[in-house]
Amino acid sequence: MTDKTTTTTGKTAKPLASQTLFRGLEVVAAVADGCRTVKDISEKTGITFSTTHRLASALVEVRYLRFEPRKGYRLGSRLVELGFMAYRESAVTTTARPFLEELAAQTLDTVHLAALDEDEGIIYLDKIGGKRAIEVNTRIGGRKPVCSTSVGKALILDDGRAAWKKRFQQEIEKGLAGRLTEDEWLGAMANYAAKGYTFDMDENVDGIRCVGAPVRDASGEIVASISVTSTDAYTDEARMREVIPLVQEVARKISIQLGAGG
Incomplete structure (x- = not known):
């Protein structure tokens, strides 16, 4: 044999x-x-x-x-070539695109679509450039940490405190966590989970601020997230709160297209 x-x-x-x-x-x-x-x-x-x-x-x-x-x-x-083929075939990306363009036109700011890439943090699936005189250093296919980005936080809103704490500690060990302490970050996450949106207040990159929200599929699971990104020159906390309902509404529209309940 x-x-x-x-x-x-x-x-x-x-x-x-x-x-x-x-x-x-x-x-x-x-x-x-x-x-x-x-x-x-x-x-x-x-x-x-x-x-x-x-x-x-x-x-x-x-x-x-x-x-x-x-x-x-x-x-x-x-x-x-293969990357663009994968990009075009992504149900989330193709579904979200017109809504992202709508959000970018509404806010004049840069808009992102992201998904969780497990141990590698988040990956940007799409990006619509803004009309402001700023450069947001992100790209489709680029990766960022979870805990210090609004899209990252939005992707894990359903995970709960124990999972949040574990992920925060993992990113701390890698030197990737933002400026918040663990207790501050966990408190913020509990508030975000209750309200259905997330902030990045200069946590990932100095001077860059973002408002994020989760996108869900027919099962109700979070499969992606979106964000509006600008600089502190254009976006104080009051402006960020004005953007929250816009981001949430677009996330809701994308979710409905993916089969989630309205």
């Missing part, structure tokens, strides 16, 4: 193929994280220099990576 990891000829084709696939994905992820040379990628992934060079060269051939002399490796055009 042959071993499960081998073929009748003694080859280990499937395990080797899987290992190669996973290593190739690690190489792509390392480049996405800013590694530009084979040496950098090898050190980041722990894959040997020779194997890293072979995988990177193969990925360049199929356009998952590109290589420029003196500049190094970058993500390739095929990944861009």
Whole structure:
């Protein structure tokens, strides 16, 4: 009887193929994280220099990576294509888009759509730029912490105090939590959960303020969140409170389109 990891000829084709696939994905992820040379990628992934060079060269051939002399490796055009395909096929993103545009037009501020990416914090699914003379340093596909962002807080409103405390402590350990103490943050979360909105008062980036609200699907689960983002030059606390019902109404409209009750 042959071993499960081998073929009748003694080859280990499937395990080797899987290992190669996973290593190739690690190489792509390392480049996405800013590694530009084979040496950098090898050190980041722990894959040997020779194997890293072979995988990177193969990925360049199929356009998952590109290589420029003196500049190094970058993500390739095929990944861009796949990213836009995934973006277009996202039910939440396509459903939310016109409502996000409506909210941006109402407020003149930058509007975000985000989802929870488990251990990686939140990921931005969409962004509508505002009309203010400011630059909000976020991008579709970018990631931010949960506890210091309004979209992050909105995504975990249903989790309850024990889960909130655990997540806050995890982000503290990673150096990602904002300026609030644990007790202050937990108190704020209890208030947000009761009222159905969230604030970011300069907690993630100095001078940036946001109002967020959760988006729910047919099961009533929070599947995304939205926010209006501006600077303290345009948005004092009174302005933020004016924006709350606008954000909540748009979140409600998106939720209804996803099957949630009105």
